[in-house]
Amino acid sequence: MSPELESCIMHFGEMGSRWGFNRTVGQMFALIVFSEDPLNADQIAATLGISRGNVSMGIKELQSWNLIRTQSVLGDRKDYFKPNGSIWDLGMQVMVERRKREMDPTLSLLRGQLMSHNNSDTNEYALNQMQQIHNLLEMFGSWFDDVQRMKPEQLKTLLKLGSGVGKVLELKDRLTK
Amino acid sequence: MSPELESCIMHFGEMGSRWGFNRTVGQMFALIVFSEDPLNADQIAATLGISRGNVSMGIKELQSWNLIRTQSVLGDRKDYFKPNGSIWDLGMQVMVERRKREMDPTLSLLRGQLMSHNNSDTNEYALNQMQQIHNLLEMFGSWFDDVQRMKPEQLKTLLKLGSGVGKVLELKDRLTK
DNA sequence: TTGAATTTTCAGAAATTATTGAAAATAATA
DNA sequence: TATTATTTTCAATAATTTCTGAAAATTCAA
Incomplete structure (x- = not known):
C-alpha cells in the first residue's frame, strides 16, 4: 500500500471519533472505501493490524450506519465488504444517521x-x-x-x-x- | 430547580459527547443556556456537583467554541457567564465549529x-x-x-x-x- | 508592595471506552 | 450427522478520557 493511502487511512482513524465512531471503525471504513475490490474480515484485520473480534464489531457498527454491505465472492464462503454506494451516497448516509443520533x-x-x-x-x-x-x-x-x-x-x-x-x-x- | 429542567440538563450532558464535547461540558452549557441570569464558576460547580477545576476547564472549552461569554456583575470580582447570543446564534456557532473540527x-x-x-x-x-x-x-x-x-x-x-x-x-x- | 479573592493548571485517581483472544455460536459441506 | 470454516460474543485487560483537588498563578484592592 502506498504511504499516501496509508496516511489517509490513519487520518480517517483519527477523525473517527469526531464523526461518531471509534478509531478502528474509522480506519476500517477508509480501507473499504479506498479498496477497489471487496475485502473480507481477515484481510481487514491483517491490513490494519487489529484483532478479528474487533473487526467483527466494527463491521456491525458500519452496517448499523448503512455505510457498507456484503458481496459474496464465487467459491469463497467468507463475507466480503464494500461501500454502500458512491461517495455522495455515503456522505448523505452519514448525515442521515447523525441526525438520528444527535x-x-x-x-x-x-x-x-x-x-x-x-x-x-x-x-x-x-x-x-x-x-x-x-x-x-x-x-x-x-x-x-x-x-x-x-x-x-x-x-x-x-x-x-x-x-x-x-x-x-x-x-x-x-x-x- | 424543577425536575423538568434538571432532566433537560442531564440529557444535554448525555448528548454532549455526540456533539463534540464531554458530559460535564454539555451539562454546563445547558445550565448556562437555561439560566436567565449569568452564572459564576462556583454556582456552576455547586449546581452540577462537580469540581471547581472541572468547571474552569469546561469554561475554556465552551469559550473555544464561542458558545459563552463573560459578563461582569457590579461589585463582584467573579466572572459571570452567559450564552453568546440567541439559540439561533448558538446553533449556527456549533455548525461553524464542527465544520472546522470535522x-x-x-x-x-x-x-x-x-x-x-x-x-x-x-x-x-x-x-x-x-x-x-x-x-x-x-x-x-x-x-x-x-x-x-x-x-x-x-x-x-x-x-x-x-x-x-x-x-x-x-x-x-x-x-x- | 501585601494580601485576599479568584482562576488556572496539572499530577494522580476514577471512570469510561476500546481491544484482544479464546470460547461459543452459526453456517456450510460432505 | 459429523466435520470444518467462519463469525460472533464477551470477560478480561489495555488504552484513553475525564475528573478531582491542592498548589501555583493571576488579578485586584488597599
Whole structure:
C-alpha cells in the first residue's frame, strides 16, 4: 500500500471519533472505501493490524450506519465488504444517521417536556429557551427531510448555487407578488 | 430547580459527547443556556456537583467554541457567564465549529495528497475516491460559507421552504432560458 | 508592595471506552 | 450427522478520557 493511502487511512482513524465512531471503525471504513475490490474480515484485520473480534464489531457498527454491505465472492464462503454506494451516497448516509443520533433524541425529549402540563413550576425563561431549541431542531429536521428527497443532481445544483439561492428567492417574490 | 429542567440538563450532558464535547461540558452549557441570569464558576460547580477545576476547564472549552461569554456583575470580582447570543446564534456557532473540527482537517489532508506529484504508485481507484471526497467536502464547505453570510431571516425562509426551493429553481431556469 | 479573592493548571485517581483472544455460536459441506 | 470454516460474543485487560483537588498563578484592592 502506498504511504499516501496509508496516511489517509490513519487520518480517517483519527477523525473517527469526531464523526461518531471509534478509531478502528474509522480506519476500517477508509480501507473499504479506498479498496477497489471487496475485502473480507481477515484481510481487514491483517491490513490494519487489529484483532478479528474487533473487526467483527466494527463491521456491525458500519452496517448499523448503512455505510457498507456484503458481496459474496464465487467459491469463497467468507463475507466480503464494500461501500454502500458512491461517495455522495455515503456522505448523505452519514448525515442521515447523525441526525438520528444527535438531533432526534433531543427533539423528542424537548417535545415531551413542552407538552407536559405540569410545567407550572418550571421557570418561564428556561421553558422559552427549550421552545426555541425545539423549534430550531424541528425546522432544521424537516428541511433536511425535504432536501433529502431531492434528486442528487438538483441538490448538487443547489449546493453550488450557495447564497445565490437568496437572489432567486427575491426574484420569485417579485414575480409572484 | 424543577425536575423538568434538571432532566433537560442531564440529557444535554448525555448528548454532549455526540456533539463534540464531554458530559460535564454539555451539562454546563445547558445550565448556562437555561439560566436567565449569568452564572459564576462556583454556582456552576455547586449546581452540577462537580469540581471547581472541572468547571474552569469546561469554561475554556465552551469559550473555544464561542458558545459563552463573560459578563461582569457590579461589585463582584467573579466572572459571570452567559450564552453568546440567541439559540439561533448558538446553533449556527456549533455548525461553524464542527465544520472546522470535522471537515477542515480532512479537506486539507486530501488537498495535500492530491496535489503531491509523487502519486504515481498510489492506485488509481483510491486516488479517485479521494478526489470524490475532496470535491464533496469542498462543495459542502463553500455552500456553508455562502449560506452563513445570508441574513438570518432569509435563511429561515429558505429552511422553511425545504425542497420547495427545487420548484423555484425550475421556475428560474424556465425564465432565464 | 501585601494580601485576599479568584482562576488556572496539572499530577494522580476514577471512570469510561476500546481491544484482544479464546470460547461459543452459526453456517456450510460432505 | 459429523466435520470444518467462519463469525460472533464477551470477560478480561489495555488504552484513553475525564475528573478531582491542592498548589501555583493571576488579578485586584488597599
